[in-house]
Amino acid sequence: MNQSLAKALESYPRIPLTRLPTPLQALPSLSAKLGPRLYIKRDDLTDLTFGGDKPRKLEYEVARALAQSTDTLVTCGSSQSNHARLTTAAARKVGMDCVVILSRDQYQQLQGNLLTVYLMGAHVHLVETFNHWDLEPHVQNVCQSLRAQGRKPYVIPVSGTTPHSCLGYIRCGLEVVRQMEEQELRVDAIYTPFGTGGIFTALLLSLREQGITCPLIGISVNQQRASCYEKLETWWKALCSLLHCDPGCSRGEFEIHDEFIGREYGDPTEECLDALLLMGQTEGILLDPVYSGKMMAGFLAHQAAGRWSAEQQILLLHSGGAPVLFAYADELGRHLKKRGVDIHS
Template sequence: MDLATRLEQFPREHLARTPTPLDVLPTLSARLGPRVLLKRDDLTGLALGGDKPRKLEYELALARRDQADVVVTCGSMQSNHARLTTAAARRLGMDCVVVLSRDAYDELQGNLLTVRLLGADVRVVDVEDHWDLEGHVRTVCAELRAAGRRPHAVPISGTTPHSCLGYVRAGLELAAQLRETGEEPAAFYLPFGTGGIFTALTFALRDQGFACPIVGISVNQDRVACQAEFRRWWTELSTLLGHDGEPPEAEIHDEFVGREYGDPTEACLDAILLVARTEAVLLDPVYSGKTFAGFLAHHAAGRWSAGHRVVVLHSGGVPALFAYHDALAAHLARRG
């Protein structure tokens, strides 16, 4: 049974507008040398778009199966996941509670503004690290059950074995687009947060016969932690899809994170300016900006040149730009 057929065995809600475009970036390509293609998952359609609707199509199908009436999740103050989980819950007729970790980006802007507009019940908590919010989610779920509600918990970033199926489907979609256009990529560049997207796309692209490097750019964890997450999600996906075999070697880089998750590094901000001014495409300061910064650094080091084709995933997150206006204004001033 092929991978596409196995995917059809799992329940799915339709939340994303797909297939998303695979765009050639002609002006940037002419400037750099290699042919750069951008997989536009910023254009999935739901509440300003991004990667999460693909994942939530499978995860919230489980919530509907269990007759949940409220979704509970967590993230940072400018969490794309909080925005899109709230939107998906609303689309499917459910309420949403989001537990957000207090940080410097607490202005009513960007993703936080959209979460409020969508009517989420927002709980702001103080934690050492916003990746440590799961205990607060469990507490909220217990409160809701005591009040007679039926909550469905979605972990930070929405990464579960079932949600990974959304990016297995995306990988099959991308493979079909590459075959249709005759593009033969020398590499794929993907963000690495919790690892679900990276693992699922790697799973599908390797299944479809793409043997070129699949490069993960970490936005939060060191390389060792990322490798552990990759192996974890590969095992979970393999179990779910009835796949045998050890995970392949994963190329993951952690030198573009900066001081912490969400830190708008100079390389990230430069990447945002470059892509905006060559292609009129807006990247975000947390995921796609750093993914592009990784690709640009490798290009500058001589890894990619004319004749190469490189595919970069735009995973969305553009609303966060507005919450980062101070950092962007300062960077614009530095760059004249």
């Protein structure tokens, strides 16, 4: 473990919300099919209410909320937001209330993540908005109402990405390197989804500070490349400030790809659904059609183009999100039929 990073992390309060470390596993069946030796970091197996990447981030944000004696977590997202599910779970775990402001869209059926949010007793506001990234005015209105009632809200932004929450993936980077050392594993590239950019940036900094130089490859799920680079700069500067790292230190080789988004965020592209089927039918691991499925589609496109050979080793980050599969049942059913699966209804 990089002692300077670990020591710097000790300066910031954190409340444990989930079981760590998550496994780093080989994918033997998928490797045999594709050629390169493939591994997966199972952040879908954090154990807070169906898991995913958010608990690592929430450990720092919830600690800050408790330190400020707040009583209600307030956040926002799409109708099937993983973040809303896990923020609600985190609030309940520490005895706080939770309000979630969600955008109305074609996936607002009472199932998947939205069902879990109701089951855990969050106060849900479904609002009309062009984009769930534009919910901030609604969040502020809700907070104003809560304060008028004598409540003390604490706002966690869409996707939960803040400079402090990114510390969770600095810790994850320490965890990954330790597991690689234990398994005597040297990887030639690491693939991650790229949403708000917090995970990607924190992993990039953590890996480079530990001397890991392989390419980090981000597959954007919602933003064009130029916007992704802006997010990277924002979180890089903030994290370097928090951790007393030189912001001018080498970032090494990294890539951000925006050609796998599809029409919009959450669009279940054919390549994404094929990737989801491939992982499920070779390894019995379910990806999601929003984040990890897009990441896998990006890797498979690179593999099909001949980028990776049988002698190379690739690590994939599974960021979770399986509950959303149920909200995509119609699209998944049509795709299964398209691929020759006889579905009995």
